[in-house]
Amino acid sequence: MSEGRAVPEATVARLAVYLRVLSTMCDGGVLTVSSEALANAAGVNSAKLRKDLSYLGSIGTRGVGYLVEVLRERISTCLGVSEHRAVVLVGIGNLGHALAGYGGFRSRGFRIAGLFDADPNRVGEDICGLRVRGMADMQAVVTRESVSIGVIATPAEAAQEVCDRLVAAGVTSILNFAPAVLVVPDNVDVRKVDLAVELQILSFHEQRKAAGLTVVL
Amino acid sequence: MSEGRAVPEATVARLAVYLRVLSTMCDGGVLTVSSEALANAAGVNSAKLRKDLSYLGSIGTRGVGYLVEVLRERISTCLGVSEHRAVVLVGIGNLGHALAGYGGFRSRGFRIAGLFDADPNRVGEDICGLRVRGMADMQAVVTRESVSIGVIATPAEAAQEVCDRLVAAGVTSILNFAPAVLVVPDNVDVRKVDLAVELQILSFHEQRKAAGLTVVL
């Protein structure tokens, strides 16, 4: 395990959480942290946390723990957010507005390189210093600013079309908020966030809890 | 596998996706669908889909496929959304406004029973026919409307406090949009949606792609 080699998918997701916790600790002036303490703060098992960190190479000090600043830097590098990464956002409706104004982008390693919408009435609008552009400008912005990630917040019907345009422009990772399954080339990664799916998973567990109670009654 | 028994966690998440696809098909007048076709539309392997559906009992017809309407009903029941389920939303800021006005809640089996915010300036505001209430009203609404799910869209600093109040009021499932780890009793389920984590996972893969290219060059 010399260098960040073959990091499991599940570990990557947790590294992002550790990074957030570490940033908070760093701001709070904490210098070192043990696997136990960090695991607690991140809501995971300490053994799992140590195994996760071991993929980045031996970076802790036995008997002491980890240097917060060093660990934070190491995870940032592994996740590719040590430099700000450019993102474009397409579909500046209700959700898009919230996302465009969200400070968490910048503080967590991303930079909004452009806002895009197909509606001419929205084009030109200013959101927190960023101007909404028409779809025609997308190709140029993606190329000029080396944008690698696109966020889709359009209605589901438009999602595939927007996705195709993003891919054609050179984007190779997509975060999709629209409830639609996207078809993309092999070299493009897609992640989806579906509010209703999350709620339905919770609903399923509620269902089970209720069934359990019924038996008890 | 007589009745919906011991459905794996991973399957539950996919059932929600199948349900969405089936609803679209239903609206489109499609009567039957094969595992192959449904799997394609949902973006999964057909064998996985059949195994997922098998947890609901044998419901397909060999040589034909599944009846769209029957399957939709069956999954709805399993997920506990055959009747609308009540939800409360706390933190009506940028994100909260978008969520409050989101039509996908209702169409996918949920009903917003209340909007809550601690800011007196926001209380009383009307969003799509729903009035924003103060935190003091929460207990009463949760009890009266049998609310089982709470959605948190407050700043991270307030998330744990809001969570505690929701749990105290009787909510047993929480969807958390704030970047914070929530501590809850064993009987309460928590799911989180963290935009930055999703982006960082995509960023990680971008990092890998770039590394691969560097070697090739």
Next chain:
DNA sequence: GCGACTTTGTTCCTGCGTTCACAAGCGGCT
């Protein structure tokens, strides 16, 4: 300088989830 204590990094094992492959079942055609 040495011993005891603390904490990491890793190994092993267990369990879950995914995939392949195929037998069983059903409809339709002759």
Next chain:
DNA sequence: AGCCGCTTGTGAACGCAGGAACAAAGTCGC
């Protein structure tokens, strides 16, 4: 009525992720 072809449901194999337990390693106190 019987056969053929299509599709489901499931059994078995495989690979990945999680958890416990421990040996190595470094620090702190004396």
